[in-house]
Amino acid sequence: MSAFDNGTITRAVQKLEGEGYIRAERCARDHRVKHVYLTERGEALIGPIRGMIGEWMGLVTAGFSEEEKELLSEMMIRMGDNARAVLAGREDNSKDNPEVDG
DSSP: OOSSOHHHHHHHHHHHHHTTSEEEEEOSSOTTOEEEEEOHHHHTTHHHHHHHHHHHHHHHTTTOOHHHHHHHHHHHHHHHHHHHHHHHHHHHHHHHOTTSOO
16 A cells, blocks of 8 residues: 555656666566665765754754653654555545545
């Protein structure tokens, strides 16, 4: 289950591969599957991206206690789980009922 359609994912992978951030290889056992790996260029971005995320989180949680930050994190994880369950249900329902958008 994915929150993005296949076309969006394909275009993103092709762009990242074209710019040298990832490499994609067909699975030897199942040619419908591609395995995606970071290149050295992509690996080099992990630290800076984590730094930006940390800085952003510091800004948007300014004034929160550590307890509040932990509670917020737990609640956001639960929200994500709920969203995935809703989307999975929509996908399941759309298979049974072609009138349901999926």
